[in-house]
Amino acid sequence: MNRARVAVIGTGVIGAMTAWQLARRGLEVLAFDSHSPGHDRGASAGESRIFRTAYKEGAEYVPLLRRSGQLWRELEQASGTRLLTRCGGLTIGGSEHPDVVAVRRSAEEHGLDHEVLAADAARKRFPQHRIEDEEVMVLDPEAGVLRPEPAVQAALRCAGEAGARVLSHHPVTGLAETAGGWRITSAGREFDADHIVFAPGPWARALEPLRALPVEIRTIAACWFAARDVALHRPDRLPIAIRRHPEAGFSCFPVLDGVAIKIVPHHLGWPVLERPGDLPRSVTPEFARGAADAAARLLPGVVPHPIRIGTFAEGFTPDEHALLGPLPGARHATVLTGFSGHGFKLAPVFGEIAADLVLGTEPAYDISRLDPDRFG
Ligand SMILES: Cc1cc2nc3c(=O)[nH]c(=O)nc-3n(C[C@H](O)[C@H](O)[C@H](O)COP(=O)(O)OP(=O)(O)OC[C@H]3O[C@@H](n4cnc5c(N)ncnc54)[C@H](O)[C@@H]3O)c2cc1C
Structure with a gap:
């Protein structure tokens, strides 16, 4: 069989899922x-990620999220690893807060x-959160918590079992288009590929062919706080949550390590970085306070x-929607980057769509909103 050679650059969650989807379709990866x-x-690290289906970022994501949910289960079965715990998800805030309104709209439009x-009901059911009189909770029972590090490893293991070669500690340092594809330089060796999938996360603009893409690098920090009553804060009692309060906004994750819940503050800023390599390993005293x-x-x-x-680097686009599609100005290249703080849950379906694009198959979902060329 004459198999197409596809190079995937970057094996964070997006590249790992893409490699899995490509390899299971018989491509040489x-x-x-x-x-x-x-x-x-x-x-793609930091113990936990949120999975939600009622989506404040846009109701048009709901079909993608549903498919992603199926693929997370498939990956769990194929790898024998528990990755998604459907502990439910709360959006908490004033009833008129735009995120609360958007989540309700998304759920209503799609009959979720x-x-x-x-x-009062919120306080009784979820005493782990302090609730103001004018606040409500919207509970999405399909939401849950994902395990990022095992997820990346599971997808790569399945990709490997389907024949993919995974080269860790292999930075790609050179890229040149050839008559029929690409020549790649990494770790002092050259490799040829018929097609490249770029999945470099926040490193996008460090790669010459992606230099013009509008991907800004930001630091996102997560903080863990010890739970006084651990049992009350485990996933069977505490859903994931997105909190919108006039004084603070954060996402909140149940205890997974037997000790602490995690929050990712949204109201304290996500500082811009010049290069992902500049990622600070700690936060300022103001942030910690x-x-x-x-x-x-x-x-x-x-x-x-x-x-x-923990501090992590993520790529953001100007409209905070990803770039996913053929790489503008190049042949035989697909790009997936700029997931803007919400790409993890969708990684399996984005990997499936990337495989469609590589194979020249029309994806089953409308991804025009994610067109890498939309900023001109
Ligand atoms: C703290 C934090 C919390 C988040 N919370 C959520 C959440 O709750 N739910 C959700 O859905 N999303 C969430 N997100 C977003 C989500 O995690 C990201 O969108 C997703 O992980 C992006 O994955 P990626 O594969 O694009 O990037 P990465 O995971 O950064 O992977 C890119 C990979 O490319 C490699 N690479 C780059 N350049 C080269 C090169 N030249 N050669 C070889 N390799 C290269 C890098 O080493 C890296 O491994 C969060 C993000 C952060 C940072």
């Missing part, structure tokens, strides 16, 4: 990464199961001093 799978220098709890204040104010069941802080 060679995947490169500067680091090892599940590393903590990019966007959901429940709206007024303040701001996160602690938010925990003290809104999470009554935790000790409000962070016991662990």
